[in-house]
Amino acid sequence: MMPGLAQADRLKDLADVAGVRSNPLVGYGLVVGLSGSGDGNSGLTRRSLQSIMSRLGLELSADDLDAKNAAAVMVTAELPPFMKPGQSLDVTVSTSGKAKSLQGGTLLMTPLMGADGEVYAIAQGNLVVGGLGVAGGDGSSVVVNVPTVGRIPQGATVERMVETAFLETEYFVLNLHRSDFSTAGAVADAVNAQFGAGVAVALDGSSVRVRAPADPAARVSFMGLLEQIEVDPAAPPAQVIVNARTGTVVIGGEVRVTPAAISHGSLTVRVNEDFNVDQGATVVNGRDGGVVVPGEPVVTPDTQIEIEQEANPAFVFDPGVSLASLVDAINAVGASAADLVAILEALHRAGALRAELIVI
Known part of the structure; x- marks a missing residue:
């Protein structure tokens, strides 16, 4: 590592290795076991139930099924790099129909596909739902968080590995999180100072090419050392x-x-509006002298304006x-x-x- 860098960052915090990334997976499935909060008479959900029943050897019509305890859902997951068949993934289950809550439901076996249409994992299990929804007979309801989305920890099993060129490629390419020519040059200099001249070359402001070891068995340890190299990144733009x-x-x-x-x-202007009220009076002269008769009150506006300049x-x-x-x-x-x-x-x-x- 490069000594004397007070503000240095590890290379693993500044860049990613090209091709080493997660892959999104998605699938359509069915959740059963709901307590009346499912899709009801939804045609899609009933046909999905019919399809599952037919694969299990039961011949039923969709009109014979009630989906009030079932819900059509979309299942999503992230497949991290280098995951092998048999390892587990967390999955997220979200309603796609009229279901009000997935509380207490169980996801039936659901294939999860990648962008290429291939199945990479199979999901199934009991849902953990953090939301709650309660409805009254008069139409009133209370919803806490989001009861239409749930998770299944370790709910999917990987069936296929995503192939990478990590063991075959001649070079590793490091992609900076923030494009900067000065930082790219500093990364290349730091790698060359650690492993020797010519090992790393800055391709542009975002990428640095590093020559990989010829022996595939040495690539993991080489990448571990590469990630720990400390680099002083350039100051960000103003x-x-x-x-x-x-x-x-x-x-x-x-x-x-x-x-x-x-x-x-x-400039601050304050206007205070007030009113002065005086009791009116009328003097009537009679045989016995003057008599004061109360009259209508007299209201006089009193406005005060204050102007303040900082x-x-x-x-x-x-x-x-x-x-x-x-x-x-x-x-x-x-x-x-x-x-x-x-x-x-x-x-x-x-x-x-x-x-x-x-x-x-």
Whole structure:
């Protein structure tokens, strides 16, 4: 390994080996044993039941079957690389019809096929359902989580191995998780420093070709050593990521700004509406003197308007200001998340923000 790299990452965390990947599997199956929460009178489910019964030697019509305790489902799984026949996989079972819940159901034997149409695994077993659904006679219902999806841990058995060129290929190709020419060059240099000059060659910004051992028995140990090599990846590109829906702003460490002046302030206007009520009175002169007769109340509006202007002076960025200075200056004027987004967009539009502005 390369010594003295404080921020080095293992090569296995930076790249994948081309061709060494998982493969998705999918199949159509039938879940039985439901407590009245199945597909009911669905024609597809009843025909599926009829097909299974016929394979078991029972001749029945689809009209004679009731699918209220059965559900048509889609079964999915991921086949990891190098899996051998006889090993087990976890499977996910999802309803494809009108079933309300798979709670308590059992998946009948279901072939799982790959993209080439070949069967690579067989699934069967009791479902584990984390959701719950309850319905009342008046139509009210309560659903917790998702009762129409369940899992069967180790519920599929591998029947066919996916062939790979790991033992036959002359070269291994390492594909970087993030394309970067500098990182690709650093990976090639680190591998050559470990195994000798000419072992690794950077093909482009995403891939590095490594010469594999001629002896197939040495390839596993060679790959184990290769994965543990430490590489100092190049700094990521200067980017500012803005989530307009949540107001989240992420600023990369390489972001810089050129000379710019920013003024941030706000005008606050408060209007307090009040009313003064005075009791009206009428004086009536009679034989015995004046008499005060109460009159209609007199309502006088009393409006108070307050205007407050924040005294936030403009601040200036010097050339090459770093991320820390940029954030400190913006926080100093009390900018909210929305204000921060507006400031960054204005800086980018003015050409002062040396970064890619990405709005998601």
